[in-house]
Amino acid sequence: MANQGELNLNEGNKSYASRFTDGKLALPPSQKYAVLTCMDARIDPSAALGIPLGAAHVIRNAGGSARDAFRSLIISQQLLGTTELLLIKHTDCGMLTFDNAAARDIVRKNKGDTAAKEVENLDFLPFPNIEQAVLDDVRWLQDRAVEQGVRVTGWIYHVETGEAKRVI
Amino acid sequence: MANQGELNLNEGNKSYASRFTDGKLALPPSQKYAVLTCMDARIDPSAALGIPLGAAHVIRNAGGSARDAFRSLIISQQLLGTTELLLIKHTDCGMLTFDNAAARDIVRKNKGDTAAKEVENLDFLPFPNIEQAVLDDVRWLQDRAVEQGVRVTGWIYHVETGEAKRVI
Known part of the structure; x- marks a missing residue:
């Protein structure tokens, strides 16, 4: 169905809002951390990573890319006070399955030449190895002056078992 | 505590993995949609928007920016088959509180001149009005050839009540 997302939202949100009691949480994350992970449909960060509502920023993009998330990370850390980052990629990631x-x-x-032109300069940021991609992203962040003072750890979430294991 | 995120993850993930039974979900979203929203700590998309595990990509960045999410959206739609996008900004967003x-x-x-230099060309993508920002982002997407055929709707999530209301 072309509007299944809207149907899910309408039904799920009605139920959620009817029992909602957390309307006075502060804007900045109460536990001063951020999680960066992939947009993958099989990851539910709040449940899988034990994040209380209001505690942490959750940034998600294709592959959980630190470069792609740079703007959000700076805002999280410099404007909203987070000092810890959990960078979490996962097994069976779509980013392993293609190149630019x-x-x-x-x-x-799929879409023709006009659409192709719109993405001709886009770096899709694919990677061939998950563990190496975690290490590369953590190092890319640690090389930046603006990231000094942030505690960055790197993880792999296993979509087959629900486990998150620390890499660095 | 500087490692509260890691502590939450270790405890929460242990419990989650011990009762995990969804290890065989497919990589592409089973319900063929994506949600784009803000990294704000007060939003729990799975619970608040009724997203079943494995059903939808969830993309999150500072402000729920469509431009910033463009790479992820193309991958979601063109490589992994999603045909519907829920674009959801929220009340009391941090992006309303500063400019570039x-x-x-x-x-x-906070961090000195070297750090400042690293962000001197960064567009933080702030906006002064939530509803207008939803409309602008939906139109920005609809203006692109590569987005033709994707059903895009725009929403505001109310952090005070837990309600999501459709704007466009």
Whole structure:
């Protein structure tokens, strides 16, 4: 169904709002941390990572990329006071399954030349190895002056078992 | 505590993994939609928006920006088959509270000149009005050829009541 998301929202939100009692939480994260992970449909960060409502920023993008999340990380850390970051990639990630050339070809085949032109300079930020990608992202952050003072740890979430294991 | 996030994860994930039974979900979202919303700590998308595990991509960044999420959206739609997008901003958003100049000043004061230089060309993508920002983002997407065929709706989540209300 083309509007299944809206149907889920309408039903789920009605029930959620009817029992909602957390309307006075503060804007800045109460436990001063942020989680960066993938948009993958199989990850429910609040439940899987034990995040209380109001406690932490949750940033999600394709692959859980630190570069792609840089703007959000700076806002989280410098403007809203988080001092800890959990960077979490996961097994069976879609980013392992294509490279930039393949992604651009798919867009051209699906949507035509005008659409392909809109993504011709886009770096899809794919990676061939999860553990290495975690290490690379953590190091990329630690190399930045603006990230000094932030405690960054790197993790892999296992979609097969529900377990998160620390890498660095 | 500087590692409260890690402590939460260790405790919460142990409990989650011990009762986890969804290890065989497919990589592509089973209900073919994506949700784009803010990283704000007061939003728990799975619970508040009724998203079943495995059903939808969840993309989150500072402000729920469509431009910032463009790479993830293309991957979600063109490579992983989602055809519906719920774009959801929220009341009391941090993005209403600063502009680019103020954000850069804060980074310089907090972290010094080297850090300030790292963000001097960064557009923090703040906005002065939530409803207008939803409309602008939906239109920005609808103006792109690569987004044709995707059903995009725009929403405001109310952090005071837990309600999501459709804007467009």
